[in-house]
Amino acid sequence: MRPPRSCKGGANMASTVIMTDSIACIPPELAKEHGIEVVPASNIMFGGKTYLEGVTITAKECYEFIKKDPDSFMTSAITPGFLVDEFRKAAEVSPNIIHITLSSAMSAGFQTANLAVETLRKESPGINIRVVDSKTVGGAQALIVMAVAREARNGTNLDGLVALAQKARQKTGGIMFLDTLRYIYRTGRMSKTKARLVSMLNIKPINRIADDGTAELVDKVRKRSDGYKKVIEIIRKDAGTDALHFVVSHADAPDLAAIMADQLKQEFKCLSMVTSDYSPVMGFGAGPGGLFIGYQPELK
Structure with missing residues (x-):
C-alpha cells in the first residue's frame, strides 16, 4: 500500500x-x-x-x-x-x-x-x-x-x-519479458481469438523500451530459460558496462523475478538490486508471469 x-x-x-x-x-x-x-x-x-x-x-x-x-x-x-x-x-x-x-x-x-x-x-x-x-x-x-x-x-x-x-x-534501459501472449488482446494490438491461438504456441516475446519511449519487439523465445539468457545478452550489448543498478519488477511472479535477479547478479557487477511488483495498470496486458528489468550504470 x-x-x-x-x-x-x-x-x-x-x-x-x-x-x-x-x-x-x-x-x-x-x-x-x-x-x-x-x-x-x-x-x-x-x-x-x-x-x-x-x-x-x-x-x-x-x-x-x-x-x-x-x-x-x-x-x-x-x-x-x-x-x-x-x-x-x-x-x-x-x-x-x-x-x-x-x-x-x-x-x-x-x-x-x-x-x-x-x-x-x-x-x-x-x-x-x-x-x-x-x-x-x-x-x-x-x-x-x-x-x-x-x-x-x-x-x-x-x-x-x-x-x-x-x-x-x-x-537507463528497460526490457519487458512476457511469459504469455494470452492477455495481449487487452492492449488492442490483437484480437482475443488470435491471442488465445498465439498463446498456445508458447511464444514469449522480449521487448525493449526505445529512445522515444515506445516498446519495440527485439526477440521471442519459447523456453523461459532461453529468455533469461536473451535478456542478459541484450543488456550486455546495450549498457556497455558490467557495473549496473537493477530493478526487476514482476507481474505476480516473485519466483521468476528471483531467478532473473540471481542470473543478473552472476553475469554483472551488481551495484544494487531491487525486486518489486509490476504495476497491474501495465501488467493487465502483459499478464501474470511477466517481468520488467530496468538497468542503469553509475551516473557521473
Whole structure:
C-alpha cells in the first residue's frame, strides 16, 4: 500500500520534493527510504467497485482479479484535479517539486500532470513544479527517480535535478519479458481469438523500451530459460558496462523475478538490486508471469 508522506523531517528532508507515479513500481519501503512521493497512476475497476492503485488495493490483489476474470478488470487514468490535490500536499513540504512520469508515448500521465501544473500555477504562483517525461516505465523509471532522490539529498536545486533526470533517462534501459501472449488482446494490438491461438504456441516475446519511449519487439523465445539468457545478452550489448543498478519488477511472479535477479547478479557487477511488483495498470496486458528489468550504470 501507499507509504505515508516520507519527505518530512529527518534524513529524508530535501529542498525539493521528488514525486513519481505508481507505474515506477517502487516498493513502499524504498520510497520511504528515499523520500519519494508516489502518486497513483490509475483507478482500478472490478466487480462493481473502484479502487485507487497502491492506496486501496495492492498489486497482488489486482493480479488475482486479472486471473479470475481479465475482461472485467478495467482501469481509468487519474484526473488533473486529483494531481492538483497531490501537488498541494507536496507543496506543504517544499514549493519546489519535480514529478517524473511514465513514458508519454504509453500514457497520458505526462499531459495530465502538466494540466494540473497549469491549474496550480494560476492559484499558487509560488509553487514551482517541473514535470519530466521519463520516456520509460517500471523499474527503469524507478532507477531514474531514485537517482534524482539521491542527488536531492546532496542539496542539488530543482534545475539540477531536472538536468540529472534528463541525463539518467538517456543512460537507463528497460526490457519487458512476457511469459504469455494470452492477455495481449487487452492492449488492442490483437484480437482475443488470435491471442488465445498465439498463446498456445508458447511464444514469449522480449521487448525493449526505445529512445522515444515506445516498446519495440527485439526477440521471442519459447523456453523461459532461453529468455533469461536473451535478456542478459541484450543488456550486455546495450549498457556497455558490467557495473549496473537493477530493478526487476514482476507481474505476480516473485519466483521468476528471483531467478532473473540471481542470473543478473552472476553475469554483472551488481551495484544494487531491487525486486518489486509490476504495476497491474501495465501488467493487465502483459499478464501474470511477466517481468520488467530496468538497468542503469553509475551516473557521473
